[in-house]
Amino acid sequence: MSGKWKIAAVSIASIVLITVNIYLIEKKESKVERTVFVENWTKVKKDTITDTIQTKGVIKPVEEYDIYFDTKKNDFKKFLVKEGDSITAGSSLFEYTTTELDALKANLEAEKTAAEGEIAGIEEYIGKLRSYQGTLTSDPEKASIDESVEKNLNIDITTGSSDLIKSNIEQEMYKQELEKNSLNEKVKMLDAKLSSIEEQSSAIVTTSEADGVVKNINKNLNNPIISIVSTNMAIEGDFSEEEMKKAEVGMTIKASSSDSKKALKGTIGRIHSYPAEEPSLKKDNRFPFQALIEPEGEETEPLLVGSKVNLTVITNEKAGVPSVPIEAVHYQKQPHVYKLTKKGYVDKHYITKGLKAEGKQEIIKGPSVGDVILMEPNVAVKNHSYFITPIQFEKVKAATYKKFTSREKVRYLLLGILEK
Template sequence: MKRWKVLSAVVVSGVLVATNLYLITKEDSKVSRSIFVEYWTKVKAATVTETFETKGVTIPAEEYEVYFDESGKEFQRFLVKEGEEVTAGTPLFEYEVKDLEKNKGEVEREITEITGSITEIEAYIKKLTDYKAQVPNASTVSEIVQGGVGLDRNASSDLIISTLEQEIYKQELEKSKLEERKTRLDSQLAAMNELSGPLTIDAEVDGVVKRIDQSLNNPVVIIASTQQAVKGVLSESQLHKTTVGMPVKITSPRLEKGINGTVGSVENYPVSEPSLNQKSMFPFQVVIAEEEDEEGVLPPLAVGSKVDVTVVTNEAVDVPTIPEKTVYGKDNLYVFKLTNNGYVNKQYVTAGLRANQKLEIASGPAEGDVVLVTPRVIPKNHSTFITPIQVEKVNLDAYNTFTTREKWRHFLVGLLEK
């Protein structure tokens, strides 16, 4: 009888254990179960940068054209050679002025004429000022009319004064223009008086003499600036992402570190004539920032050097971010957040910028929150979770405080979840 009771108890216990195991492991079971979490990550503040890459070649940032006006001048000789470095103020070529004395005489005659005109205007202004002080004397009005000022003899005093003031302003304006012209002619005459031999045309910028036209066809000299730029081409999709002012990173095997720059220009007309049989490519240019190291300005690459160009089309700085592999859903994105209480909670996310398998969180988990990474199975909302044992962090003293029942419970839960 006693043996039968023991056997019955064992059978009942086995059935209960088997039933519970079935309910726990059965799919869509309503029995609460824990999930085993192997990988997780925290929401971290980081910078998300959206970029694209293309190729480029270094060129002079600008070219300056120097012209020679042959009228009244006689070219003498060039003072520089192609490939020569020049600075602002370097003489480029010499010339002499033809018929210098004749030109001086013409300038002097014009100065005399302008001086006479200024004297006449000053006298007329004085006369108008005197008239204005005598209004409304009747004889004064007659004199004003006879003097050529458009005025009705029966006009009021206010109208007469207003008309005189307008005429005075008009004459003073004309006088000012003549004085400006005379000042320029005086400077020109002074320069002519100082001429004693050939004159020179000087460089206005630092650079390298790119070309000299010995036939004196303008431009006679072209100077390429020492400041560099990068030119390249964009595909149609890249063109629509690119705007002037975007940051750029320029790299090359010949550079110890990348060079910063900005998009300086983007052309909307393709390099080649548009065709259905080939892709359209669009020119763009990058302005290189002048950077310095401990020894001064960094030396530029040789003109014509091939470089890699990375254009930053969008950037979110110091924002909450998570890896894209932690995000689920298509239209309504969500993550599984691990709470300090041991639960896995589903939380919806509003995505910001995405780039390099990283996602900006516009709204959702906060910085420092822990989210689940690639679980074996998609957990139910508000499930409990367990994590792998970290042997290096195991405290045997804490383990010894568990009761035998608690030890078996944790062992069986871990065994079942594993």
């Protein structure tokens, strides 16, 4: 009899257990019905998100200068440079003769006189600035200012502080010194031309206006007869229509090349708003751009013209912003994420999205940094559901189990059976 009673007791217990489980599963709003099994989760992290354009480019000179020659009014004599020559501003390029030599000389002398007059005016103006600056320092109350100086400074001296006025004076003097240096260079160039005319009364020498390398010489005298390229290098490439919507002048670039050990840095200097080729329905439009390379000191290795580079254009970058992987964001009606709370719930939180790039989504408004977020659930999640996670056996220790009371052991065992 005892054996039959044991079998009967086990059968009754099994039926009760199964009945209770079925009831809990089928019961509306029961814990079992609303429990989510969570295997993957992440945290809202403070991160840097960078949106970029990945494209290719080629190393080319920043500028190209063309030299023209009028064969109708002048007779060409000879070239004074060869293709590949490195030249500086003022270098002689070619000689020619003209019947208008005297008129040319007079024009050059007039231009030189005008430049020297401007230099004299600038020196006088700088003298007035220095005088007023000195008076401000020694005796501000007795300082008087010339009307022309006050007008050019563009500041009300009756209300402006002496420090502000001194700062404006320093800036104005620096600006005028730059203009003076530019005019002095112009006078030197004019002197060189006049000396050439005087030394060779029958020939005129054309000089270069900038440093560079002679790229091409047209010995048939078809214009341009000489092309000069600058020694400074840039990166040229083209954007697609989609990339054009994101690209802007001034954006930071990074480039890498097999010819250079160091990464190149710089900014977008120019973007053509018209396609490189005539627009057509049969092909995609490409828009040329030029990126200026930042110099990195005298030890920078020379760049080979024509080198191919991989170019990264940084279109947007946000540092230290809350973000989650894009897989954690859901889009039923409104963008939202599921937050795992410390009390064991899965709560839906609507978010305001920010920058999205590199597999990360910025959260402008929503959960905070450190909050735990559910990653791609395998089943549909109801708001405010309970959640359970897999047992991490490597973290289960006998010492921890021994700390539970008998009541707690039974409670957690039954809870695990019912939840599962």
